[in-house]
Amino acid sequence: VAKCHRMDPGKVIATFKRSSLVGSMPMATQRIPDELFRNEKLIKELEEIAKDSALLHGVLMRTKESPNSSEVVSYAPFTLFPSPVPTVLFNQALEVATHFNRLIDRVSQSPHFLEEALASTIKVDRFTAKLFNIYRQVQQEPQDMAIVLGLNRSDYMIDHANGKEALKQIELNTIAASFGGLSSQTPAVHRHILKVAGLLKESKLILDNNPAAGLAKGLAMAWELYGSERAVVMFLVEDVQRNIYDHRFVENELWARNIRVIRRQFEDVSRRGFLDQDKRLFVDGQEIAVVYFRNGYMPQNYKSEQSWEARLMMERSCAVKCPDISTHLAGTKKVQQELARPGVLETFFPDEPETVARIRATFAGLYSLDMGEDGDKNMAMALAKPDQYVLKPQREGGGNNIYGDEICSVLESLKNSTERTAYILMDKIQPQPMYNYLCREGEPLKLKRCLSELGVFGAYVRRGTEVLMNECVGHLLRTKGAEHADGGVAAGVALLDNPLLI
Numbered sequence: 001v002a003k004c005h006r007m008d009p010g011k012v013i014a015t016f017k018r019s020s021l022v023g024s025m026p027m028a029t030q031r032i033p034d035e036l037f038r039n040e041k042l043i044k045e046l047e048e049i050a051k052d053s054a055l056l057h058g059v060l061m062r063t064k065e066s067p068n069s070s071e072v073v074s075y076a077p078f079t080l081f082p083s084p085v086p087t088v089l090f091n092q093a094l095e096v097a098t099h100f101n102r103l104i105d106r107v108s109q110s111p112h113f114l115e116e117a118l119a120s121t122i123k124v125d126r127f128t129a130k131l132f133n134i135y136r137q138v139q140q141e142p143q144d145m146a147i148v149l150g151l152n153r154s155d156y157m158i159d160h161a162n163g164k165e166a167l168k169q170i171e172l173n174t175i176a177a178s179f180g181g182l183s184s185q186t187p188a189v190h191r192h193i194l195k196v197a198g199l200l201k202e203s204k205l206i207l208d209n210n211p212a213a214g215l216a217k218g219l220a221m222a223w224e225l226y227g228s229e230r231a232v233v234m235f236l237v238e239d240v241q242r243n244i245y246d247h248r249f250v251e252n253e254l255w256a257r258n259i260r261v262i263r264r265q266f267e268d269v270s271r272r273g274f275l276d277q278d279k280r281l282f283v284d285g286q287e288i289a290v291v292y293f294r295n296g297y298m299p300q301n302y303k304s305e306q307s308w309e310a311r312l313m314m315e316r317s318c319a320v321k322c323p324d325i326s327t328h329l330a331g332t333k334k335v336q337q338e339l340a341r342p343g344v345l346e347t348f349f350p351d352e353p354e355t356v357a358r359i360r361a362t363f364a365g366l367y368s369l370d371m372g373e374d375g376d377k378n379m380a381m382a383l384a385k386p387d388q389y390v391l392k393p394q395r396e397g398g399g400n401n402i403y404g405d406e407i408c409s410v411l412e413s414l415k416n417s418t419e420r421t422a423y424i425l426m427d428k429i430q431p432q433p434m435y436n437y438l439c440r441e442g443e444p445l446k447l448k449r450c451l452s453e454l455g456v457f458g459a460y461v462r463r464g465t466e467v468l469m470n471e472c473v474g475h476l477l478r479t480k481g482a483e484h485a486d487g488g489v490a491a492g493v494a495l496l497d498n499p500l501l502i
């Protein structure tokens, strides 16, 4: 059953005139009057109230100084005001979510495609190669009626390059997609701020959002299908746990359903985990029904060879893995680029031209740097106009991409080397900058030109060939200072935000 919460554009009343970008940068975000934005006394008051509201609603993060302690905590970074998002594009992002769920699920079941798509990458990228190696090993031991749980987040920016707004996908995260918990809490904060600011009508336009419940629904269904009352859900977590409250919102939804949750690290699994003769996974004596990876997406997460062995053991087990190794690989940037090749989506949806069109409409230009004529042509294109592209390695977590002049130096150095196939090239999306105030723990409130990125959470469950759940379960708006080319909330660049539909 595909489901989406649609916002009716008819409900949205234009209150404030939209300022145009070129020539006169809008001082305020749409719908927030300029006078209010410039009223220093009011902003100061709102700042104080906003921080308290964030704390009261659990929009929390541990501090940099004590990332593993809940003794002293603070609010997670957030924008003082919500940011404008066009209703039509917002709805488009929600509506395509269930199609992306199906696409990723199909890609994960296509060994041929994954093998071909990643062939050049795994020759030069050690991390992807290690993941692929695990994939190959588990391919040797197919499981009948395996339960598959996908919890992903497809991220978009609104391209404004040709004066026309279009929703363009930045990437799709299939592992450890975060902020579903905290983004379930931020609507209440922005509603409150707008009310205090005297913008009651606007406060009512802040959408309800509850990815925590939707992600937990998927986890709970997977747990139930696994079929053992005693078994637990294991969150596989990092050793530095600043963002623990984001996890807790999802975790607590499971406890509310009387599903037990434990948090463990690779090291715990490696030291005290084993598979029994039926490949059931046990850690600290507890049977694991579902492994929910909130770690394991970057090389540094694997501190030793034992971490890799633990990943392999979990993948081989009959516990539900979220994601399993094939779904993890389906979320790589190289796969994203291969899916954008002409004709490829059609192979996954042979009888659904409509689905193909909807997915493809969100694709930005993506280019392979594989050895050969096409790759050479794409290299030359990037070297000629580096400001129009982003160069991406197969990494997650923000801060890994290459922009501008650095694209030239990196590409020049890799020109005739197969090393270049570790990267993909992508059109740089040009969103319209907007002003907002940024609230970040320990820093004075800052008024900045900002860019926003919309994430949409997808959840699906499959057993064998039967899809039992396929839903869009919420959204996340992140906003960053326009001077930052890269980086998310956890990377210390972006802040939590909410869309204010226009």
Ligand code: ADP
Residues within 6 Å of the ligand: 155, 157, 170, 171, 364, 390, 392, 395, 396, 397, 398, 399, 400, 401, 426, 427, 428, 429, 430, 453, 485, 486, 487, 488
């Ligand atoms: P990661 O997996 O590390 O989050 P992303 O592809 O999401 O990698 O890139 C990180 C950030 O870089 C994004 O959040 C966005 O701010 C910026 N970015 C990535 N791709 C583009 C693009 N094509 N155009 C503009 N900005 C981009």
Ligand code: MG
Residues within 6 Å of the ligand: 171, 172, 173, 395, 396, 397, 398
């Ligand atoms: Mg990512």
Ligand code: MG
Residues within 6 Å of the ligand: 155, 170, 171, 398, 488
């Ligand atoms: Mg990203």
